[in-house]
Amino acid sequence: MPDAGRAALLRLSAALGTRHAGAIRAEMEVAREEADARAVEEVILQAHLFIGFPDALNALATWREVSGRPALAESEEDPAAWPARGERVCAEVYGANYGKLRENVRGLHPDVDGWMVTGGYGRVIGRPGLDLKTRELCIAALLAVWKVPRQLHSHLRGALNAGASVDEVDAAVEIARGFLEPDEAAEVGALWADIRAKW
Structure with missing residues (x-):
């Protein structure tokens, strides 16, 4: 089972996949208390690769309200x-x-x-601020809710390749399934079960 901070990041990432403003805000309120603020920002920033700039910008605006934190200094990466x-x-x-x-x-x-x-x-997934294993688990949670099985398959395996244990991926999948309708949750569970059986 993930620790409280990682679980909060996973729930936030899954919520971003819902495009539901209320769900996103609710998970940000939890993440504000349980997760590192920089890690929360990294989860939101990387989400733009999957949900697009408009939803990511809206999420950042919500995070500014919920967290009360100003934007971090611009990255000085080359x-x-x-x-x-x-x-x-x-x-x-x-x-x-x-x-x-x-x-x-x-x-x-x-x-x-x-x-x-x-x-x-x-530029994005290799950034500092969040370890690759956690990034991949968060991406998998988002993609499960976003309903893109081909990409989800790749990033479930990617989480394992990045060092996540089967139990850690199990936990991420279960968190994501909580944001889905029962038939959709069953499809995600079956996809992960197939990967897990072959791992």
Whole structure:
């Protein structure tokens, strides 16, 4: 079972996938008390990769209200480091499937491959402020609620590749399932059961 801080981050990430303002605010109020504020901000920032800028901006505005905290200072990272960091982090998340992922995404559109690695993994998921295991567990919780099984499959495996135990992924899946209708929760549970059986 995750500790209270991680559980709060997982619930917030799942709530972001609902697009329900009341659910998001409620989970932010819990996270304000139970989780590190910087980690909360990282969960919201990384969510833009999945829910888009409009919902992420709205979530940040809500967090400013709920937390009473001003925005942190701008990151002083060097963007020139993002491509190499992105390749390293993406390879860690995808493990043995990394080469196949890159080939498949290039087949969809070569620019998206670069955006995924440099922007998604280098600029965002590889940022300091939250460990990769927790990031992947939060991403999986969001994607379960967002109802995108292909991407959920990848990030459930990604959480395991990033060092999460099966029990930690179990806990993240159960948190996400709590935000879903019973039939949707059953689909997520079945997908995870299949991955778990083959792990």
